[in-house]
Amino acid sequence: MDTDKSGEVTKITIQEPKTDTKGKGTSGASAPVIVATKAAQHPRKGWKKGVAIFDLVLRLSAIAAGFAATSLMGTTDQTLPFFTQFFQFHAEFNDVPTFLFFMIANAIASGYLVLSLPFSIVCIVRPHAAGPRLLLIILDSVVMGLTISAASATAAIVYLAHNGNSSTNWNPFCQQFNDFCQQVSSAVVASFITSTLLLSLVVLSAFALRKMK
């Protein structure tokens, strides 16, 4: 008799046969009676359900942060109030290829997070199912890589836009395009929050997988 596969520890107690049959031939009465009490069958179900609900909450926060990052970057656009005869000073997010990559990466991450919600709900309904959790941990780490990549690349460019670099003769433009830089910086912060939430999701899923025995 094995313990059942879903991970609970089954307590097996073995009752010794009653020994009140003194002096008689007890060939039949000596068969052991096994009672498998499944008293402590679901000791960690509540714990696992809590983890799954926390996973859903983190995921919803990550969706909010991801959409915030995408929309902040997508609407970044500033035209300076002065212009010459031939040139108007105008900055848009797709002037810099890195900002375009940032927007696309964050849109993909947000889309993935929305699509992952049903799997997260499956983990709440069936806290012991390892399949959906394994799928989530793998895809979460890939998407975490994508968002961190986008956020860091953009942070490097924003740092340059703020401070410039005298060695390479790249001048800062944030004095002129102040609102533009502010909005891009906010988008970078939102994207780093998404990345941190995704990292927490990976760690949480690892803990949940570890307890799945």
Place this chain on the structure above:
Amino acid sequence: MDTDKSGEVTKITIQEPKTDTKGKGTSGASAPVIVATKAAQHPRKGWKKGVAIFDLVLRLSAIAAGFAATSLMGTTDQTLPFFTQFFQFHAEFNDVPTFLFFMIANAIASGYLVLSLPFSIVCIVRPHAAGPRLLLIILDSVVMGLTISAASATAAIVYLAHNGNSSTNWNPFCQQFNDFCQQVSSAVVASFITSTLLLSLVVLSAFALRKMK
């Protein structure tokens, strides 16, 4: 009698007591004898050991790539063969703060990977121990985030160094400092390889944790 904690399925067979004591008072002889045959005790031990060895191999490759990235970036240095009376054209990795961050992040990642080797070896010796594997998956994902972050930020700057950006008036300098750019690009590639290997390690550990039941 529970199955043991390390995850094997233990087959318990219960031998009925010999019934050759006919006609005698068998109060003592009727106690059941339990033989726990651990025949199918390690059905997946080979598989798990294979995963642990593959983990070690990936980790060693990641160390090589990490050290390559660190040393490539650390030795990047180019002086142009022409100079004016007051100025010598010289490029070094710490002219750009992002390159300095890249080197520090990759050095940290390589150091961590070396320190993680004993834990990886523990996973080979004890393939069913979930603790070291959980520690590795969490730290691996954090360090993966760090290396991806460094590689992406540097890639954004290298892209700028190659192509420049006319909107922001940042000129490329790779025509002049060609060797410098080549070496930095190689370092970025090495760092992306480290990140990919770390991602594989996270996925592998997730699979190993999932089968740990």
